[in-house]
Amino acid sequence: MLAGRTGNLDLHTCTSVVGYCLLPVVIFSALSLFLPVDGVIRLSVAAVFVLWATRASAGLVVSFADGGDEHRGLIAYASFLIYTLFSLLVIF
Amino acid sequence: MTFRKPKKKSLIVYAPTLLLIIASTQKNKTNTIKQCAINSPIYFDSYEKIVSSILGKKLEKGAAKRCEQRKGTKALNLIAVELAFTFSVRSSSLLLLPSSIHLRTAFLFLTLSLYSVRMYTNIGMPPGVPQHHPQPPTSSQPNLFGNAFNSAGSGLIRGGLGAYGEKILGSSSEYVQSNISRYFSDPQYYFQVNDHYVKNKLKVVLFPFLHRGHWTRITEPVGGRLSYKPPIYDINAPDLYIPLMAFGTYVVLAGISLGLRGMFSPEALNWLFIKGLVGWFMQTALLKVTLLSLGSGEAPLLDIIANAGYTFAGLCLAVCGRMIWSYSYYFLMLWTCICMAVFLVKTMKRVLFAEVRSYDSSKHHYLLLFIALAQFPLFTWLGNITVNWLI
Numbered sequence: 001m002l003a004g005r006t007g008n009l010d011l012h013t014c015t016s017v018v019g020y021c022l023l024p025v026v027i028f029s030a031l032s033l034f035l036p037v038d039g040v041i042r043l044s045v046a047a048v049f050v051l052w053a054t055r056a057s058a059g060l061v062v063s064f065a066d067g068g069d070e071h072r073g074l075i076a077y078a079s080f081l082i083y084t085l086f087s088l089l090v091i092f
Numbered sequence: 093m094t095f096r097k098p099k100k101k102s103l104i105v106y107a108p109t110l111l112l113i114i115a116s117t118q119k120n121k122t123n124t125i126k127q128c129a130i131n132s133p134i135y136f137d138s139y140e141k142i143v144s145s146i147l148g149k150k151l152e153k154g155a156a157k158r159c160e161q162r163k164g165t166k167a168l169n170l171i172a173v174e175l176a177f178t179f180s181v182r183s184s185s186l187l188l189l190p191s192s193i194h195l196r197t198a199f200l201f202l203t204l205s206l207y208s209v210r211m212y213t214n215i216g217m218p219p220g221v222p223q224h225h226p227q228p229p230t231s232s233q234p235n236l237f238g239n240a241f242n243s244a245g246s247g248l249i250r251g252g253l254g255a256y257g258e259k260i261l262g263s264s265s266e267y268v269q270s271n272i273s274r275y276f277s278d279p280q281y282y283f284q285v286n287d288h289y290v291k292n293k294l295k296v297v298l299f300p301f302l303h304r305g306h307w308t309r310i311t312e313p314v315g316g317r318l319s320y321k322p323p324i325y326d327i328n329a330p331d332l333y334i335p336l337m338a339f340g341t342y343v344v345l346a347g348i349s350l351g352l353r354g355m356f357s358p359e360a361l362n363w364l365f366i367k368g369l370v371g372w373f374m375q376t377a378l379l380k381v382t383l384l385s386l387g388s389g390e391a392p393l394l395d396i397i398a399n400a401g402y403t404f405a406g407l408c409l410a411v412c413g414r415m416i417w418s419y420s421y422y423f424l425m426l427w428t429c430i431c432m433a434v435f436l437v438k439t440m441k442r443v444l445f446a447e448v449r450s451y452d453s454s455k456h457h458y459l460l461l462f463i464a465l466a467q468f469p470l471f472t473w474l475g476n477i478t479v480n481w482l483i
Binding site: 071073074077078081082084085088089091092 | 333350
């Protein structure tokens with residue numbers, strides 16, 4: 001997220017994008033109420049939702065920032081860390 | 093000395109007074125103060141003298157007379173209303189007063205508090221007065237004065253803290269900015285990275301033996317002053333992206349590791365976060381002390397923080413290996429310790445030899461060896477992921 005700050009991307013835009021892309025994690029939280037407590041299924045579903053949120057977040061940030069295409073990988077990894085941290089609270 | 097009344101009188105200033113008037117009206121029915129005690133001129137003379145001497149001006153016309161004319165319980169309530177009104181009006185203009193008035197106002201507040209206590213205790217037992225009225229309830233009197241001074245005090249405290257806060261923030265902002273610009277060089281410099289740099293930097297950190305080429309940073313003259321190129325153009329320049337991402341990965345992997353062992357909780361994540369910060373701080377302190385002891389304190393603080401942060405890159409690898417196969421943890425830990433030691437030694441050697449042309453090279457080598465050896469306990473402590481952060 002910080003790597004994309006090359007000019008016009010301010011803190012409010014980053015916070016807004018991260019907040020919007022938490023929606024897949026929220027859906028995963030609701031869905032996990034009905035999933036069995038088996039570890040493999042929950043981990044697989046969590047991986048799907050986290051990757052979904054990461055792709056959405058990286059796409060939004062790249063579209064907002066000027067010249068953000070070369071930082072797409074770096075932005076995606078930062079988003080991946082954030083959503084993985086939130087999904088940890090759901091899985092365990 | 094005259095007080096300047098504020099042009100705008102906000103409703104907040106009068107709210108305590110209005111609340112107090114309502115409370116006084118309610119209490120008016122239950123108060124049974126002896127009338128002859130209120131009629132005594134001693135209390136009203138003292139009240140007028142104290143207020144006029146401290147505030148530096150006379151009370152408004154007829155204030156004391158109005159107190160004397162009213163008899164019974166209303167006079168006592170009127171005194172409280174007068175005090176609350178005085179403090180409410182004065183407190184709104186505290187921002188414009190010099191600091192000496194704050195002391196005088198505080199002294200006035202304290203004096204009137206003591207005076208109210210004395211007046212309350214003396215009312216109960218005037219000498220030589222016949223006992224025609226029953227004893228007043230003891231719970232209503234302290235509440236009345238407590239309400240008066242609490243409402244006045246809240247306005248006083250609010251105004252005073254506002255004045256002091258503005259004074260502190262206004263005078264020290266320039267000092268803080270100068271300190272920030274001195275300690276932290278441009279943070280934007282450390283985030284000018286791209287995918288290519290990150291991959292190559294990770295290779296250098298995790299496999300320092302395979303790094304062919306030099307370890308010195310590329311410099312360029314900018315505006316007559318020599319400065320370094322940003323990380324996007326120089327593989328040897330430190331950055332803050334990899335340390336921050338590695339630190340986040342360390343926390344996430346530690347959480348996953350705890351979860352797989354059934355010990356996950358948000359508190360454990362907090363403790364692991366603190367443990368990581370403490371480790372990062374110890375690494376930074378180690379490098380800083382080494383540079384200072386060698387007489388070379390020229391390196392910016394963010395450079396040291398960035399170089400210390402690369403510790404977590406190896407740690408993530410070791411923690412990941414531990415989750416896959418527990419015995420590979422020891423081999424990976426040993427490997428990452430050696431790699432980090434070599435990386436730091438080479439980096440610090442370049443920093444030292446670039447800035448200090450000292451002939452005492454044995455001291456340098458001993459301190460660099462100390463840096464290398466200090467990596468092993470630090471990695472062992474950070475790699476031991478448990479719920480308790482101390483071990």
